[in-house]
Every structure is written in structure tokens, then in C-alpha cells.
Amino acid sequence: xxxxxxxxLTHDDVTPKATFLNRRQIIAGLAAxxxxxxxxxxxxxxxxxxxxxxxxxxTNYCNFYEFGxxxxxxxxxxxMLTTAPWSIQIDGLVDNPGAYSLADIKSxxxxxxxxxxxxxxxxxxxxxxxxxFELADLLTLAGVQSGAKYVAFETVxxxxxxxxxxxxxxxxxxxxGLRLDEAMHPLTLMATGLYGQDMPNQNGAxxxxxxxxxxxFKSIKxxxxxxxxDSEPPTSWNKANGRxxxxxxxxxxxxDHPRWSQATERRLGGGLFAKRIATxxxxxxxxxxxxxxxxxxxxxxx
Numbered sequence: 588x589x590x591x592x593x594x595x596l597t598h599d600d601v602t603p604k605a606t607f608l609n610r611r612q613i614i615a616g617l618a619a620x621x622x623x624x625x626x627x628x629x630x631x632x633x634x635x636x637x638x639x640x641x642x643x644x645x646t647n648y649c650n651f652y653e654f655g656x657x658x659x660x661x662x663x664x665x666x667m668l669t670t671a672p673w674s675i676q677i678d679g680l681v682d683n684p685g686a687y688s689l690a691d692i693k694s695x696x697x698x699x700x701x702x703x704x705x706x707x708x709x710x711x712x713x714x715x716x717x718x719x720f721e722l723a724d725l726l727t728l729a730g731v732q733s734g735a736k737y738v739a740f741e742t743v744x745x746x747x748x749x750x751x752x753x754x755x756x757x758x759x760x761x762x763x764g765l766r767l768d769e770a771m772h773p774l775t776l777m778a779t780g781l782y783g784q785d786m787p788n789q790n791g792a793x794x795x796x797x798x799x800x801x802x803x804f805k806s807i808k809x810x811x812x813x814x815x816x817d818s819e820p821p822t823s824w825n826k827a828n829g830r831x832x833x834x835x836x837x838x839x840x841x842x843d844h845p846r847w848s849q850a851t852e853r854r855l856g857g858g859l860f861a862k863r864i865a866t867x868x869x870x871x872x873x874x875x876x877x878x879x880x881x882x883x884x885x886x887x888x889x
Contacts (some may be wrong), residue, residue: 639702640713642782644856649789650707651808652756653742653749660751661789667748668809670793679739679815682730689793693779695728696720700783701776703799705806706838706870710847713855717797719778723771731767731815738770739763739820740796741812757823763807764820764834765798768879774799774872777810800869800876802836833889837880840866842889 651661654668673689698720706712726738744760746752752759769775776797779786786792791808798805804824814820824832831845840850851863869876880888 637702637704637714639716640854640856644713645715645781646787646789648713648855650803651751651789651791653744653751653759653761653809654789655751656756664750665788665792667750668743668745668788668792669748670788670809673793673811675794675810676812677725677729677814678812680732680735680817681726681815682732684729687729689779692725692728693720696724698779703774703776703797704870704872705797705799705803706852706866707803708832708844708849710849710852710866711855712852712866712870716782717776717778718780718783719776719794719797721773722775722777722796723773725777725813726770726815729813729815734817735815736767737816737818737820738765738767739812739814739816740765740807740810741814742807743809743811757827761807761823762820763796763805763822765805766879767815769798772876772879774875800837800872802838804832805836835880835885835888837885837889838866838868838870839885839889840868842886 647662648658649661650658651665654661654664674686675689675692676686678684698718700716700718702714702716704712705715722738740763742761743749744752765775776799777794778791778797779794781787781790786795791806794810795808796806796810805822819834822832822834824836825834838849843849850866852866853861853863867873
């Protein structure tokens with residue numbers, strides 16, 4: 588890893604929460620866009636003046652199939668999920684395997700705010716102010732062994748609290764994976780909240796992954812297990828439809844989804860007639876992450 592991205596700004600440097608919650612004020616708040624850009628890596632900040640989406644947008648338009656397949660289902664049903672106490676089992680090729688309580692993890696980490704572009708395969712995007720810490724710090728705490736090449740993740744499975752899991756939409760529990768260098772990259776975040784407060788249940792409480800240069804479904808929610816392994820782990824959407832969803836799932840506007848183009852996108856919150864904009868390579872983080880894929884055929888490894 589060539590560098591570590593650091594940020595000395597706090598939530599006080601961003602538009603106040605009360606302003607974000609008022610949609611009329613957020614439209615008028617031009618200052619928010621300039622601050623948001625300063626929190627982003629250079630490559631993403633250069634793409635556009637990024638104003639974070641409203642709290643209402645972010646928490647009411649969600650993909651969390653454990654609570655239903657419609658975008659509004661998670662906000663309607665996720666209150667049933669018990670999120671405290673919470674622990675993550677870390678195992679596999681690590682020096683310190685075991686169950687790590689989230690409270691203990693957070694006490695050892697530096698929680699910071701980062702504003703990231705976030706993109707879904709259905710050609711919409713949003714900008715989210717996440718609170719969290721680098722996944723690399725957690726993996727370092729667990730002690731990554733030399734043979735580890737991949738990191739596998741698993742979502743909690745509680746059918747009594749997650750009504751969507753009563754249907755075979757996917758092969759439950761939801762699983763995801765990253766290559767180790769992707770996981771250790773300084774942009775890869777373990778998010779524990781947004782807008783300076785704890786993570787809402789529908790957005791992946793109490794802790795989720797955020798990998799901003801990949802499609803949103805790579806950012807697995809409500810994580811209960813992390814496994815270091817020497818082989819590529821299965822991922823839920825790749826298992827469900829490998830033709831449409833590859834392991835890497837990097838945002839690449841030159842590779843179309845079989846059922847729609849990925850070349851343009853709309854910002855969530857702009858309505859049905861929102862202007863479409865060109866989708867940037869790696870979701871705007873090309874300067875930071877392209878080196879991870881040097882020599883790879885990104886039309887084959889999609």
C-alpha cells in the first residue's frame with residue numbers, strides 16, 4: 588500500500604445535521620458541496636461538485652433484501668433487527684481469531700467522517716457522509732497471516748427478525764468478498780454510522796462495509812463474520828447470477844450490465860427527470876485505486 592489517506596476534518600466542518608434534514612436548505616446550501624469535495628480523495632472531488640444526499644434519501648431508498656426487495660422495505664421492516672450487543676467473529680488466516688465485540692472494536696479505532704460517492708447497478712448514485720474506520724485497522728488488530736489473499740464477509744441471518752430471508756431470493760446468509768489488497772486499501776471503510784449518528788438499521792446497522800469504487804452490493808451490511816482465506820470466497824450475487832455479477836464488481840462504464848448500460852447515471856433525489864451524467868471509471872476513484880488492477884483485463888474480471 589503506497590499511502591494512507593488521512594482526514595483531519597470532523598462532522599462540525601460539514602453542513603450541520605439540522606440543515607441536511609431540511610431538504611429545502613440542502614438545495615440552497617452551496618457550502619456543503621465545497622466541503623464535501625474537500626473530504627473526498629482528489630480523483631472523486633474533481634468529478635463534480637458533490638453535495639451529500641439528504642438523510643431522507645439515504646435512509647428510505649435502500650437495497651437490503653433481508654428485509655424485502657422493494658427499495659422502501661428496509662425502512663419499513665428493519666426496526667425488527669436487534670443490533671446490540673453485537674460481535675464479529677474473525678477467523679481463518681489470522682493470528683488472533685475470536686469473537687470481537689463491536690464496542691471493543693470501536694474503542695480501539697479512530698472514527699472519522701468520509702463523504703463518498705455510492706453507486707448501484709441500476710444506474711443511480713448518491714453521496715453519503717459515512718462515519719467509520721478503515722478496514723485495514725481491524726484486520727491489523729486481528730493479525731493477518733502471510734498466506735491470506737482474500738477477505739470474506741457474512742451478514743447476520745435471523746429469520747424471525749429479517750422477513751425477507753423467509754424467501755429464497757438469495758442463498759442466505761448474504762456473503763461477500765474482497766481481495767486482500769482491496770480490503771487493506773485506505774479508502775475501504777467499516778462504517779458504523781452516517782450523518783454523525785449510529786447507522787440506521789435499514790442502512791446496515793450496526794456495522795457495514797463501504798468500498799466506494801465498487802457497486803453498492805459489494806458493501807455488505809450487518810456483518811457478523813470476517814474470514815481471511817487463501818482462495819477467492821463465494822459472493823451472493825455472483826452465486827445467484829455469475830453472468831451479471833462478477834467477483835470484482837468495480838464501477839466500469841465501458842462494461843454494460845447484460846440488461847442495461849452502465850455508461851451514465853442519475854443522482855438520487857433529482858426525480859425522474861434528473862439529468863443523466865457520465866459514470867466515472869471506478870466511481871471517480873481511478874487515481875486512487877487503478878493501480879490495484881494493473882495488467883488485468885477488466886472486461887473479463889468485472
